[in-house]
Amino acid sequence: MLLVLFWVIILFINSKLILCRFKLSWIDWVLILVTTAIVQWGTPIIGAWTNLPEFLLVSVSVYMATKDWRTALVVTVESELALSIVTLLTLLIEMHWHYSSAIPVTFFLLSLVGVGILYGLTQRVATPIHRLNNVSVGLICLAFLLAMSYLQLIAGQQQTKENWLGLGLVGTLLLIMVALQSLSSRNIKQASQLKQQQAILTSNLHYTQAMEQHYDELRRFRHDYQNVMLSLDEYLKTDDLVGLKHYYQTTLMPKNQQLAASKYQLEDIAHIQDKAIKSILFNKLSYAQNEAIKVTLEVPTVITAFKMPTVDLVVALGIILDNAIEATDQQADAWLHVAIMTTPNSQVILVKNPVTTILPPLWQLETDGFSTKGDHRGLGLSNLQRLVDESPQVSLATEITTTVFSQTVTIRLGEAHD
Amino acid sequence: MYICEDEPQQLKSLVAMIEKYIMIENLDMQVVQAVTTPAPLLQDLDDQHQRLYFLDIDLGQAMSGIKLANRIRQVDVNCKLVFVTTHAELALETLQYQLEPLAFILKDQPDNVQGQVIQAIQLAQQRWQQASPVAKPFLTFKTIDQLRTVQVAEILYFETAKVPHKLIVHLANAHFEIYGTIKTVAKQRDEFYRCQQSIVVNCQHVKAVNQQAHVVTLSNGEQVPCSLVGGRGLVKQLR
Numbered sequence: 001m002l003l004v005l006f007w008v009i010i011l012f013i014n015s016k017l018i019l020c021r022f023k024l025s026w027i028d029w030v031l032i033l034v035t036t037a038i039v040q041w042g043t044p045i046i047g048a049w050t051n052l053p054e055f056l057l058v059s060v061s062v063y064m065a066t067k068d069w070r071t072a073l074v075v076t077v078e079s080e081l082a083l084s085i086v087t088l089l090t091l092l093i094e095m096h097w098h099y100s101s102a103i104p105v106t107f108f109l110l111s112l113v114g115v116g117i118l119y120g121l122t123q124r125v126a127t128p129i130h131r132l133n134n135v136s137v138g139l140i141c142l143a144f145l146l147a148m149s150y151l152q153l154i155a156g157q158q159q160t161k162e163n164w165l166g167l168g169l170v171g172t173l174l175l176i177m178v179a180l181q182s183l184s185s186r187n188i189k190q191a192s193q194l195k196q197q198q199a200i201l202t203s204n205l206h207y208t209q210a211m212e213q214h215y216d217e218l219r220r221f222r223h224d225y226q227n228v229m230l231s232l233d234e235y236l237k238t239d240d241l242v243g244l245k246h247y248y249q250t251t252l253m254p255k256n257q258q259l260a261a262s263k264y265q266l267e268d269i270a271h272i273q274d275k276a277i278k279s280i281l282f283n284k285l286s287y288a289q290n291e292a293i294k295v296t297l298e299v300p301t302v303i304t305a306f307k308m309p310t311v312d313l314v315v316a317l318g319i320i321l322d323n324a325i326e327a328t329d330q331q332a333d334a335w336l337h338v339a340i341m342t343t344p345n346s347q348v349i350l351v352k353n354p355v356t357t358i359l360p361p362l363w364q365l366e367t368d369g370f371s372t373k374g375d376h377r378g379l380g381l382s383n384l385q386r387l388v389d390e391s392p393q394v395s396l397a398t399e400i401t402t403t404v405f406s407q408t409v410t411i412r413l414g415e416a417h418d
Numbered sequence: 419m420y421i422c423e424d425e426p427q428q429l430k431s432l433v434a435m436i437e438k439y440i441m442i443e444n445l446d447m448q449v450v451q452a453v454t455t456p457a458p459l460l461q462d463l464d465d466q467h468q469r470l471y472f473l474d475i476d477l478g479q480a481m482s483g484i485k486l487a488n489r490i491r492q493v494d495v496n497c498k499l500v501f502v503t504t505h506a507e508l509a510l511e512t513l514q515y516q517l518e519p520l521a522f523i524l525k526d527q528p529d530n531v532q533g534q535v536i537q538a539i540q541l542a543q544q545r546w547q548q549a550s551p552v553a554k555p556f557l558t559f560k561t562i563d564q565l566r567t568v569q570v571a572e573i574l575y576f577e578t579a580k581v582p583h584k585l586i587v588h589l590a591n592a593h594f595e596i597y598g599t600i601k602t603v604a605k606q607r608d609e610f611y612r613c614q615q616s617i618v619v620n621c622q623h624v625k626a627v628n629q630q631a632h633v634v635t636l637s638n639g640e641q642v643p644c645s646l647v648g649g650r651g652l653v654k655q656l657r
Contacts, residue, residue, distance in 0.1 A: 298512050339511035346563035350511055362591050363640040392581040395562055397594035408594075412562045 005036045007083070008054075010111045014079035015062050027064060031057050055080065077144040086114045142174045196311070203279035210286060228252065271299040272340065276310050277317065284321040285338065293328050294335040301342055308391050308411050317349070319384045320407050324353040327405065331356050347411040355405050362400055421452040422459055422486065423474040423502060428525070429454060432472065432502070435535050445543070455479070456486045463493040470542045472523070472535075475503040487517050495565070498542045520545070557606060559587065559596040566594065574623045574636050576603050578616040590638050611655055613648035627653050 012024060012032055024032075035057045042050040055076060063072040089110050228251075235244040266285055272278045285295050306313055321338075328334035331354060339350040359365065366381040381398075388396040393412040399405075419436065423429040433452045440447050447470075451458060456477060471490060475483035487499050499519040513519065521538040523531060555570045574588045578600050585598050604612040609621040613634055619642065626635040629649045633641045644652060 296511075300512050337511050339515065341512045341515065343516065343563050348515065348563070350515055352511065361638045361640065362593065363588070363638065389580040392584070393562075395584070395595035397561075397592070399592035399594075401591070410562045 004040050005032075007087075008032050008035045008039065010086075011035075011054075011058060011079055011083050012061060014082055014114075015058055015075050016065070025064075028061050031061050074140050077141050081144045081147055082114050083111070086110045139174070139178065146171060146174055196314075200276060200279055203283045204275070206286070207279060207282050210282070224255075266295070266297050268297050268299040271302045273302065273304045274306060274310060276314050277306060280314050280317050280321075281338070284318070284325065285336070288321075288325045288328075288336050291325065291329060292334065293325065294333075296335070296337050298337075298339040299341070303340065303342060303347065306347055306411060307413055308394050312387055312391060312394075313409075316384055316387050316409060319381075319387075320351050320409070323381070324351055324405070324407075327355070328353045342413075345413050347413065349409040349411075350406065351408075352404055352406040355400065355403055359400060359405075362398060366398075419447055419449045419470045419472070420459055421449065421472045422454070422456055422477065422483070423452075423472070424454050424476070424478040425474075426454060428474075432531075432535070435532050436472075436539070439536055439539060445539075447539075456481050459486065460489060463490060465494040465496060468546050469494060469497040470500065470520075470539070471497060472500045472502055472538075475501050484513065484517070487519070491517060498545065500538045500542075555607075559598070561594060561596055566596070570607055570609070570620070571622060573620045574638065574640070575620060575642055576600060576610075576618040577642075588640075611648075611652055613642070613644035613652050615645070617642050617644070619644075619652070621652070621656060624652065624656060627656070629653070 009032055012028055016024065016028075035054050038053050038057075039050050042053070058079065059069075059072045059076040062075045063069060066072060066075075231247065232244070235241075235247065266282065266289075269278060269282055269285075272281065281297070285297060288295050324336055328336060333354075335354060337350075337352040339348075341348050341350075366385065385396060388394050388409070395410050395412075397408045397410070399407075421429065421432060421436070423432060429452055433449055436449060439445075440449075451462065453459060456479075459471075471487070473483040473487055477483055477486070483501060483503075487501075490497060490499070499517060500521050500523060501513075501519050502523045502525060504525045520541055521534070523534045523538065525531065556567050557570055557573075558565050558567045560566075568587070568589065572589045574590060577586045577588065578584070579586050579595060583597055583599065585596050585600060585603060586593055587596055600612065600616060600618055604610050604618045607620075610618050611621055612618045619634055619636070623637040624634055625637050627644070627649055628635070632644055632646065632649060634644045634649070634652065635641050
């Protein structure tokens with residue numbers, strides 16, 4: 001009885017440890033008592049089926065803590081597995097050394113070791129539990145179930161036909177799940193590739209249209225220019241200095257100012273030869289210009305390629321520029337500065353926009369799901385950091401002053417750093 | 419103070435303006451060189467003094483003021499640069515990033531030049547005072563392409579990035595990535611404390627330690643996790 005109680009408590013603590021929590025709430029204690037009762041008095045009646053309610057109760061306790069059924073499932077299966085390993089080891093030790101009175105002690109020691117290992121493992125897990133999808137949850141659960149049934153088999157407790165059958169069934173299911181997973185991931189990949197290609201295509205189209213427009217303007221300008229020369233000639237021929245002055249001030253000056261206006265501020269874009277990067281820059285910046293944001297783009301030297309995966313850089317630039325445009329959108333005197341430069345050992349992309357309202361602290365802006373503009377829009381900054389984390393040669397710096405928000409993406413060139 | 423301006427007339431008026439200001443305010447400064455070509459400046463470079471350069475961007479020869487500034491920066495990292503120019507457009511971001519000039523003085527507003535010069539000198543003095551090691555301790559970190567100097571008091575905490583040998587330095591309203599290990603960073607200052615595997619906090623900014631929930635609250639309201647042992651040690655250190 002005591003052993004069973006102890007076993008169940010360890011089971012619950014295990015599941016909490018995987019979640020990096022250290023305390024059991026009163027609900028957990030109630031659940032523990034119920035589970036113990038079921039295991040103690042239920043086993044003689046329904047045999048191994050007591051595992052089922054026990055499993056359910058543990059999941060309920062985990063669900064209470066996380067409010068996420070996927071996590072609950074995975075964590076429960078994990079802790080069950082850990083515990084069955086510990087139980088089996090205890091049984092093995094007992095079989096070989098015949099210290100049956102020492103079972104609780106061995107069990108206790110082993111479970112301590114097991115819990116320690118589990119805790120260490122979960123501190124370093126590669127995929128955070130909250131980012132699981134349905135299929136991978138199923139996979140993990142099946143894999144653990146497979147491991148568990150295999151353990152039961154080698155322990156030689158119930159080497160029955162049904163057991164082998166169950167093992168086979170679980171194995172088949174596992175295979176099916178693996179197949180499904182790879183299929184769905186391939187589908188997703190194809191869809192995203194298609195979408196990206198389409199995006200590049202449309203942006204290329206926009207680029208060509210804009211070029212044509214500029215070309216048209218140039219032609220018109222040449223025409224105007226010839227006319228201006230002709231009229232100047234006329235004024236000079238007749239020595240009409242007063243008329244010339246008037247003509248200059250009323251007609252030529254405004255035209256000159258018009259020429260200097262921001263429409264041509266994107267000419268540096270020709271220095272960027274990577275088509276995807278060029279098109280995202282062009283798209284976002286010309287959109288910003290249409291929104292009456294004063295845009296400047298500086299690319300002092302020709303850049304043939306960026307030393308980071310183009311897809312990642314396109315996404316990163318998209319996030320940074322979208323944020324900047326969205327932030328300046330409502331401002332009266334909006335501007336947006338983009339500078340892309342190469343230094344001897346790096347490529348630097350700098351984006352700055354003005355800040356007019358008092359922003360919350362930076363760490364809040366970067367929290368998942370936080371946004372100054374309502375729900376479901378704040379994934380930008382946290383996604384950006386995640387993206388940058390994936391490339392070792394890229395770093396991101398963010399700074400807010402009272403007037404300017406700036407983000408710098410730095411790509412290291414050359415040899416890996418020590 | 420070093421001045422390079424290709425127009426002799428403008429050079430003369432600039433020098434006069436600066437010397438007058440130094441005299442009136444009785445500043446501990448002097449004009450060391452006032453030249454029309456960059457060559458003499460380049461011969462006399464070192465990083466042992468606090469130097470303020472006034473450079474014309476358009477020097478009328480192969481070496482522009484920007485190139486000159488680059489050469490000066492390579493030797494004297496801590497010098498202050500002021501560019502004298504005619505076009506406002508030259509306040510470029512690329513220039514800002516690579517040379518960190520102190521100010522721009524626009525020649526085409528003649529009435530205002532004196533005010534701008536005085537402002538630049540005042541700003542330079544302010545910066546030097548802030549940077550003096552006695553006033554406020556600071557640390558220098560290596561990023562991918564720069565050395566970045568930060569006051570210790572500004573640092574909230576360090577955190578390991580997902581990539582080895584990279585750390586993220588968090589300030590109140592900025593963060594950037596540096597090269598280094600969490601171990602060596604923790605040893606750099608007494609007020610730095612490693613409260614968890616991957617986090618070193620600056621004790622000056624710790625507002626509260628919740629040992630039950632295993633979180634440390636910092637002065638900007640941000641919460642970072644701490645370990646069981648780390649939390650206990652942090653409380654001890656804070657006392």
